[in-house]
Amino acid sequence: MTVRRTLFGRPLRGVAFDVAVAGVVVLFSLTAAVNQPGGWASTGVGAGMAVALLFRRTHPSAVTVVVAALALVQVIARWGPLPYDVAVLIALYSVVKYGKRLRDGVLAGAVAAVGVLLAAVQTPGVGAWWATALWYALVTGAVWLVALNVRTRRLYVLSLEERATTLEREREAESRAAVAEERTRIARELHDVVAHSMAVMIVQADGARFMFDRDPEQARTAVKVVAETGRAALEEMRRLVGVLRDAGPSAGSVVAADPEHRRLALAELPDLLARFRDAGLRIHDAATGAPPTLPPGLELTVYRVVQEALTNALKHAGVGAAVDVTLTHTADAVVVRVVDDGRGRPAVSPAPPGGHGLLGMRERVAVYDGSLTAGAQPTGGWQVEVRLPLPSEPATEVIAA
Known part of the structure; x- marks a missing residue:
């Protein structure tokens, strides 16, 4: 992290440079007290210009007015051009570069043109006054054009920084909207799981009431x-409340956005893989370990992770890519691993930007305190690995006939 040192609210390096510039002008004004017209009075005018230049970045227009007024005093006193008159060029440069409106710089340029004529008339020499005026005009015009070029570049850089800041805010807003939408989707699906569990409880409770006497x-x-x-329903409800707690007010606007409003389970994974095989992926699937009975919400999360990973493989690796889908059951977790080789046929049109697949998967996995690892493979392709811990007491669903 870069730490910028400031003095009086301004960058320290800029303040030091302005002090150095003012010091040079003061030094030139001191030489005027010895061997230039005006003596110490002229030195006072030069010192006033130097003090004004200390504020050339923050108040460029006011500084230009002060320097021009002091230069007019010099002309009226007929001291002629002096070395500290370089302050006039510095003030002209500052108002063009730092002025809020370019109009101030144009007006300062017009005033400087009049000053060039007056200075040429008062400059002692053997040549014609118009030749001296031409030389002064060339120097002043060059300073004005350089300042205009620097101003244009400065404004361009500021516009790029502002645009980058705006894009960053838009990306953050899109990410927040994607998170809210995904949380709403997860909450809706968990709501279905809880509603299903409640239905099972009602049926079993009714059956138990009628069977107390006949078959205890x-x-x-x-x-x-x-x-x-x-x-199990209480656990799912706890997760549902955790998802909705940070969903925000925008969640309600997307509740009915997805027409697919049904429960999905691991039993439907073969159909899902078959659809992606029909789409052109060469999928090799394997399952290791004894699959335990999983809560419906956890089954849904596994299904959605595989679905999203295969969608990303089809989108980015292309048709014909080889994909390994591995489902590993351990004593305390379910591990899903989807790896593609990235060697499919490139899509006719590039994948649209702005997808939030990994973001959605991360939200789903976080609901069950799992972990997600995704990244490119050294040999090419992409890998997604998700580990979902199993609940301590998995629920068993029995639906009465």
Whole structure:
């Protein structure tokens, strides 16, 4: 991180440079007291110009007015051009470069043109006055044009910085909107899971009520299912509340945006892989370990992770890319790994920018306290790996016939 030192609210380096410039003008004015017309009075005029130049960046127009007024005093006193008159050129440069309006710089240029004529008339020499005026005009015009070029470049850089800041704000707003939309989608799907669990509890509770006298054993089994399903539903509800807590007011506007409003489970993974195979991906899938009974919300997360990873592979790796989909079940977690070789046929048109696939996956995985790793492979292609910890007491769903 770069630390910028300031003095009186201005960059320290700029203040030091302006002090050095003013010091040079003061030095020139001191020489006027010894061997130039005006003596110490002329030195006072030069010192006044030097003090004014200290504010040339913050108040360029006012500084130009002060320097021009002091130069007029010099002309009226008929001291002729003196070395400290370089302050006039510095003030002209400053008002063109730092002035809020270019009109001030143009007006200062016109005043400087009049000053060139007056200075040429009072300059002692053997040549014609118009030749001296031409020389002064060339120097003054060059300073004005250089200042205009620097001003144009400075404004261009400022516009680029402002545009970059605006784009950064827009990207942050898009990311926040994508997060809110994905959270709403997750919340809607978890809502379906909770609603399904509640339906199971109602059916089992009704069955237990009628079976208490006829078959107590079956009634106890039904009550056990109600308890297990209730605990699972309560856990899903806790996650649902956690998702909605930061969803923001924009969530309600996207509730009905997705027509796909149904529960998805691991049993539908083969159909999902088949659709992507039909789309042109060469998918090799494998599953290791004994698959435990997963909560419906966790199954949905696994399904969506695979779906999003395959979508990204089709979009970026291209048709014909080889993709390995591995589902690993361990004692305490489910690990999903999707790796493509990146060697498919390039798309006819490039993928549209601004996607939020990884952002959405990260939000889903975070709901279940999981971890996501995504990145390019050294040999080419892309890898997505998600680890989802299993709940301590997985729920068992039993739906009464």
